[in-house]
Amino acid sequence: MKIKIITALTIVFLAGCTRLDQTFYDRVTPETFFKSEKDIKAALYRPFTHARWYLGADRWKLQEYTADHFAITTKGRHWYNGGENERYHYHSWTPDDNWIWETWRGTLMGVALALDAKSDLSKLDYSKFALTQADKDDHVNQLNTLIALFYLYGLDYFGGLPIFESLEGSSLPRNTDQETFNHIETLLKEAILKLPKKQAADKEEGALRAAAAAALLARLYFNAEAYVGTPKFTEAQKLCEDIIAGVYGTYLLDPVWNGVHGFKNHESKEIIWSIPSEFNKLQYDWFYADFYHYNTRQYFDVDGGANNGGHLQPSRKPTGELYKASFRLGSPYEKFNDADLRKHPYKYNGGGRYEGMFIIGPHLTPGGAVINGGEEYKDKPLVFVDQVGRFTEVGPGKKYATVAVLPSRMADGEENTGVRLVKVPIPNKSDNSLRWGADNPAIRLSEIYFMLAECKMRAADPGGAATLINEVRKRNFTGTDPDPATVANLDEYRMLDEWGIEFLGEGRRRTDLIRFKKFTTETWWDHQPTEAYRSRFPVPTRAISGNNNLKQNTGYGK
CATH class of the missing domain: 1.25.40.390 (Serine Threonine Protein Phosphatase 5, Tetratricopeptide repeat)
Structure with missing residues (x-):
């Protein structure tokens, strides 16, 4: 041949x-x-x-x-x-x-x-x-x-x-x-x-091991009803239980929220399979241009701009009122509890350390200087808002008399529209060698916990499901989780919220909505x-x- x-x-x-x-x-x-x-x-x-x-x-x-x-x-x-x-x-x-x-x-x-x-x-x-x-x-x-x-x-x-x-x-x-x-x-x-099964001393360098194949098979069964019309949650549950039990190798939940996303995530015991990333080689960086404003380079203190495209859908109306009374889905930023460590604004603290994963509010340099806009807010301070609307067109003699009549649609964005996600950390210029050092965590153990939790919820075991969810949630708070999953609150919407909070921006949301039969049947912003x-x-x-x-x-x- x-x-x-x-x-x-x-x-x-x-x-x-x-x-x-x-x-x-x-x-x-x-x-x-x-x-x-x-x-x-x-x-x-x-x-x-x-x-x-x-x-x-x-x-x-x-x-x-x-x-x-x-x-x-x-x-x-x-x-x-x-x-x-x-x-x-x-x-x-x-x-x-x-x-x-x-x-x-x-x-x-x-x-x-x-x-x-x-x-x-x-x-x-x-x-x-x-x-x-x-x-x-x-x-x-x-x-x-x-x-x-x-x-x-x-x-x-x-x-x-x-x-x-x-x-x-x-x-x-x-x-x-x-x-x-x-x-x-x-x-x-x-x-x-x-x-082969992963051993405790094995490094995560991109090889597919037995647990990765088992996780993919669990995904296949988990979504089988959408794929072939036959639910296979029981089969998915067994695989998830075995992965967690170590049947396919040694994996543990990371004790900190950003351990699976940070610059040294190849050391995380939670990652079942990742795509390695290294600066100036095969970089995990495709999202950078679309997610951030042209001047966000000043916020990160890096060279190179972006094109200001994508952002989170808004949680608030132009008036500031939350959308949660209008529909159950969407509003991703406000689905995070205020005490959640991830909800903090992103800030790089040097030496590979950082906090938070959102860009919201006044846009400032690391030194505290104001960053101005270049379009609607040219020569004016940039303030990122969890809203969509043409706020610069509101006022006496303008298109809209008050924000109460301001429409909020796909056509109505401005340069500061929408919260921006920083799930992959960006170092400053002094630590530029770390840039794109975070691998892409394609399969991680927390997904297995959540699949198992949903299987249990569907099998009328909400208590078992809540325990699994809370085992993942607890690392996101400095103290007690103020809003844990419980038997009383764990319905299909709470389960979807938990998927959305933990895996925000990880390229799976459509699939989750389809599995719950909500992708084509529900309303969101x-x-x-x-x-x-x-x-x-x-x-x-x-x-x-x-x-x-x-x-x-x-x-x-x-």
């Missing part, structure tokens, strides 16, 4: 499945091409670099900007973007929208890259490289787990996908939802048996219920135009 040399530039998925532009070299085989262990690792790592990209950017946007926590409002002359941001917020996206195309393409590209590496490594005699059969099994099953991960995300976004196990086919049709589900399940069950078929995205026009065998999802036309 000849080796396929695949790069991001030569992979072409216009056919929506496995059609690739491939370069072949005569008389080159895996056995002769791989010269050392370094070559093996290079082949193994390539699909992981794709996963680094895949777990952010457009996949994150489809999860968060379509749900009740984040928005990209139009801010004066900025960010209308041809109505794209509004289409996602209002659930009126089309098969031509680019985030959807990039996600379809990126999903199947990830499968292909992992399959290609698996094909080549499977043919090698590892003993020739001073490696063992156990090393080979580990590498192959890491790739199997990665394939399952891409298919799992694809199933979540689109439903059934073309299933391929080699790179020889082209123009494949979509398999059914159930067939895709079964394929993921088979891959993960095999990987769980063959991947500037959003009304939409058609049930919007729980899945359409197959992109560009994919179908290259592959007539692909069928469109229900509701999106032919």
Whole structure:
């Protein structure tokens, strides 16, 4: 079998499945091409670099900007973007929208890259490289787990996908939802048996171990009702119980709230799988440009600006009144208790130490100097508000007489609109070597606690569920938790709030709303219920135009 040399530039998925532009070299085989262990690792790592990209950017946007926590409002002359941001917020996206195309393409590209590496490594005699059969099994099953991960995300976004196990086919049709589900399940069950279990002394450096495969299988079962119409919470519960019990390796909840997000989070015993990040290498930084104001560089005391796009959806009306009386979802900032350590404004304290994870209120430099705006608040102090409205257009002789009549819609943002999330810490210039030193915690033990809690809640054990939630919550307070989960308050909305508080901005909100059947049925800020078929995205026009065998999802036309 000849080796396929695949790069991001030569992979072409216009056919929506496995059609690739491939370069072949005569008389080159895996056995002769791989010269050392370094070559093996290079082949193994390539699909992981794709996963680094895949777990952010457009996949994150489809999860968060379509749900009740984040928005990209139009801010004066900025960010209308041809109505794209509004289409996602209002659930009126089309098969031509680019985030959807990039996600379809990126999903199947990830499968292909992992399959290609698996094909080549499977043919090698590892003993020739001073490696063992156990090393080979580990590498192959890491790739199997990665394939399952891409298919799992694809199933979540689109439903059934073309299933391929080699790179020889082209123009494949979509398999059914159930067939895709079964394929993921088979891959993960095999990987769980063959991947090594984490030992207490093992470092977290991006390798997929047995617990990661078990966690992904738990996710599959946890959301099975949305995927294939059959609840599998009992199966998810058993996996979560085993992970917590250490059946798949040694993991512990981090004792501090930012241990899983900070500069040394590779040392956290809570992380089950992370994507490593290192300054000027494979950086976990895609969000920086979109989340922060042009002048926030002065707040962080760093070089390099941002484009002032996304922010939290507002918790308050222009009048200052809380929205909680109007709808149960959304209002993410005010869902945090005032005593929660995370609710503090973000402040870098030097030496890798920091506090808080929000930008709100007056924007000041670390030295206390006022930071001015450049648009509506040009030469005026920037004050970030948990509201959306054109406040500069209120007053005598202006468009709006009072804030009482000020509309709050996607079209009504200003440059200071919305609370900004700083979940990944930003050091100042004096500690610039730490920048992007925080890894992306893709799977962490607190997710397993929350999955188990929800399973127990659904199984009529709210006391057991509350205990698990509170075990995670307690690290967020200096004293006693003032608002713990209890049997009395733990309903589906409180459970969704707990997911939202703990995992704010971690690219999962849409999936959680769908599991509770609230993604298309509920109201949140500037959003009304939409058609049930919007729980899945359409197959992109560009994919179908290259592959007539692909069928469109229900509701999106032919």
